[in-house]
Amino acid sequence: MLVQKGKVLALVGNHAVAYAVKQAKPQVLAVFPITPQTTMLEKLSEYIDKGELRAELIKVESEHSAMAAIFGAALAGPRVFTATASQGLLYMTEMIYWVGGQRVPLVAAVATRAIASPWSIWDDHQDFVSKRDAIWVQMMAENVQDAYDITLMAFRISEDPRVMMPVMMGFDGFILTHTMERVEVLPDSVVDEFIPPREFKLIDFDNPLGIGAVATPDNYAKYRKKAMEAMERAKSVIKEVMANFEEITGRKQYGLTECYMCEDADYLLVGMGAWVGDMRVAVSRLRERGKKVGLLKIRVFRPFPREEVREALKGRKGVVVFDRAYSFGSGGVLSLEVKANAYGLTTPIHTVVAGLGGKDVRPRDIEGALEDLTEGKLEEERWLA
Amino acid sequence: MIELSIKGRGGQGVVTAGELLVASSISEGFYGQSIPFYGGERRGAPVTSEVRLSKEPIFLHRRVYNPDVVAVFDASLFSVMNPLEGLKENGKVLMNSSNPRKVWRETYVVDATKIAQDIGLVIAGWAVVNTAMVGALANLLKEYVDLDALEEVVKEEFPGKLGEMNAEAVSLGYRGVKKVD
Amino acid sequence: MIDLSEIPVAKPAKGSAGKTGTWRVLRPVIRYDKCTRCRLCIMYCVENTIDQEPNLYPKIDYDYCKGCGVCAQVCPTKAIAMVPEVK
Numbered sequence: 001m002l003v004q005k006g007k008v009l010a011l012v013g014n015h016a017v018a019y020a021v022k023q024a025k026p027q028v029l030a031v032f033p034i035t036p037q038t039t040m041l042e043k044l045s046e047y048i049d050k051g052e053l054r055a056e057l058i059k060v061e062s063e064h065s066a067m068a069a070i071f072g073a074a075l076a077g078p079r080v081f082t083a084t085a086s087q088g089l090l091y092m093t094e095m096i097y098w099v100g101g102q103r104v105p106l107v108a109a110v111a112t113r114a115i116a117s118p119w120s121i122w123d124d125h126q127d128f129v130s131k132r133d134a135i136w137v138q139m140m141a142e143n144v145q146d147a148y149d150i151t152l153m154a155f156r157i158s159e160d161p162r163v164m165m166p167v168m169m170g171f172d173g174f175i176l177t178h179t180m181e182r183v184e185v186l187p188d189s190v191v192d193e194f195i196p197p198r199e200f201k202l203i204d205f206d207n208p209l210g211i212g213a214v215a216t217p218d219n220y221a222k223y224r225k226k227a228m229e230a231m232e233r234a235k236s237v238i239k240e241v242m243a244n245f246e247e248i249t250g251r252k253q254y255g256l257t258e259c260y261m262c263e264d265a266d267y268l269l270v271g272m273g274a275w276v277g278d279m280r281v282a283v284s285r286l287r288e289r290g291k292k293v294g295l296l297k298i299r300v301f302r303p304f305p306r307e308e309v310r311e312a313l314k315g316r317k318g319v320v321v322f323d324r325a326y327s328f329g330s331g332g333v334l335s336l337e338v339k340a341n342a343y344g345l346t347t348p349i350h351t352v353v354a355g356l357g358g359k360d361v362r363p364r365d366i367e368g369a370l371e372d373l374t375e376g377k378l379e380e381e382r383w384l385a
Numbered sequence: 386m387i388e389l390s391i392k393g394r395g396g397q398g399v400v401t402a403g404e405l406l407v408a409s410s411i412s413e414g415f416y417g418q419s420i421p422f423y424g425g426e427r428r429g430a431p432v433t434s435e436v437r438l439s440k441e442p443i444f445l446h447r448r449v450y451n452p453d454v455v456a457v458f459d460a461s462l463f464s465v466m467n468p469l470e471g472l473k474e475n476g477k478v479l480m481n482s483s484n485p486r487k488v489w490r491e492t493y494v495v496d497a498t499k500i501a502q503d504i505g506l507v508i509a510g511w512a513v514v515n516t517a518m519v520g521a522l523a524n525l526l527k528e529y530v531d532l533d534a535l536e537e538v539v540k541e542e543f544p545g546k547l548g549e550m551n552a553e554a555v556s557l558g559y560r561g562v563k564k565v566d
Numbered sequence: 567m568i569d570l571s572e573i574p575v576a577k578p579a580k581g582s583a584g585k586t587g588t589w590r591v592l593r594p595v596i597r598y599d600k601c602t603r604c605r606l607c608i609m610y611c612v613e614n615t616i617d618q619e620p621n622l623y624p625k626i627d628y629d630y631c632k633g634c635g636v637c638a639q640v641c642p643t644k645a646i647a648m649v650p651e652v653k
Contacts, residue, residue: 009411012404102573143444161569174423175420176446180417180419182415209570209578210576210577226571275446
């Protein structure tokens with residue numbers, strides 16, 4: 001297929017995601033408002049009001065109900081969507097696990113935000129990473145265009161018969177949700193072709209099934225193993241979908257990870273989310289000063305790109321992982337993932353915990369840590385707090 | 386790349402002002418970023434919106450610390466904060482004021498309140514100053530913002546009569562900006 | 567097509583979970599001379615194991631009847647006796 005030139009629009013992140021959702025044509029939505037996601041919900045109801053999106057928007061009384069509502073709806077066949085953040089995602093947790101375990105294809109956007117207490121409305125990744133064990137594919141956007149792109153790909157990945165799994169699209173609260181950027185949107189007809197009609201449907205009166213029944217220990221373990229295998233299979237499906245998306249849009253998609261200025265880098269920076277952009281700037285500036293540094297961006301958090309990460313770590317003199325979420329009593333969440341896949345390698349892996357609760361991180365903070373790494377002055381774990 | 390900081394009070398349309406500039410720049414084929422800072426917003430409380438405009442893709446997502454241009458929507462902000470914090474030495478200041486005074490090496494002024502009042506852009510007793518200010522900013526940012534494109538964006542943002550009035554405010558702001566010597 | 571073996575669903579079918587009649591200690595026996603065909607036992611059976619014959623008399627499916635005795639309790643003419651399975 002030829003590269004499809006779409007319209008160029010100026011959109012804030014929440015509106016870009018709403019636009020992608022509209023193009024994916026879900027029939028049932030259930031969303032409960034929460035900062036910094038609310039303006040996405042408002043845009044979606046505006047689309048429905050104007051007749052641009054033919055969907056039922058269920059007014060629910062909580063995030064738990066929002067996920068429960070689209071869970072039930074999804075079983076009957078329609079494409080469904082929800083969005084939330086922070087406390088809302090936590091409140092949704094029980095249903096998040098139900099949906100993952102039941103292997104229901106659906107898409108949820110998470111406008112990442114810190115978790116109370118203390119109360120905060122600003123960005124970090126603590127909410128997003130807390131859902132890492134729920135049998136969900138989790139992808140993280142770097143900018144507003146990326147949030148639009150990932151949302152479209154999420155529907156396709158989720159509904160792929162080889163995957164059949166919910167997909168969570170994470171994008172940094174305020175930093176992306178409320179920031180207006182240039183976004184190239186695809187023509188509706190191209191999206192129609194990119195996301196084939198949904199086949200998943202369990203509720204069928206001619207062929208009744210029981211859903212939510214108790215599983216004996218033997219059966220339970222069997223389904224968990226199948227989910228593990230499906231999650232591994234998802235890696236190649238995600239790459240396939242990204243390759244197809246790249247072909248259509250002409251926008252480079254890279255895959256589960258992206259290695260930026262990595263080839264000859266002695267030192268590697270690892271991160272995910274919106275601050276990867278700032279990291280690119282930091283790495284470029286250090287390169288100008290002759291420092292051999294590179295950047296590994298984690299684009300897909302679940303399934304975790306184990307092979308790619310391990311390969312990227314090999315032969316480096318030092319690695320620093322920037323973490324926007326922390327497992328208290330253990331370490332930075334992303335750092336732990338990276339370290340787990342460095343087993344047997346001698347590369348020292350450092351952690352910088354930063355950007356918690358919206359604390360702004362400047363390229364010079366990133367540069368500083370990276371420069372200290374190259375000079376052997378970086379602690380094993382540094383907090384920018 | 387150029388970085389702006391827009392300072393005003395809750396209800397003055399500071400965020401919309403940033404978005405209008407960015408949308409206009411993007412419609413010209415450039416890149417832009419409007420970064421509102423949200424906190425405990427209340428009508429009248431000081432609020433900030435930051436803008437990046439560029440001819441190349443923008444990778445940064447951090448806030449703007451050393452703006453090239455600061456726009457002050459309400460001169461009374463000087464008594465509660467320093468709106469010019471971090472402004473580059475060779476940066477520019479645009480003030481909404483009827484009483485021109487030099488606050489930086491390069492200071493510009495426009496009476497956005499009067500422009501809004503003359504057109505009738507007054508809501509709940511508040512003069513809607515943001516579109517006149519955006520017009521004035523466009524004059525200082527000719528490299529990135531085209532007046533015609535901006536007026537189009539304003540008409541798209543505010544449909545009907547309101548769009549016409551705001552587009553006029555943009556135009557008057559553009560022409561009404563003066564350098565303070 | 568969805569591969570149903572991939573996801574946790576149950577296919578309801580008679581006897582798919584074994585014959586619950588093996589749990590029975592007391593067997594309900596209907597005395598048709600006393601039965602008035604009122605159908606209360608059919609409505610009350612918690613396991614849906616009592617069905618109607620074409621002549622409208624109730625009939626118990628002993629493969630699945632667990633012997634709970636609800637039918638005997640609700641029968642207005644005391645037409646159902648609970649008889650020990652093991653003599």
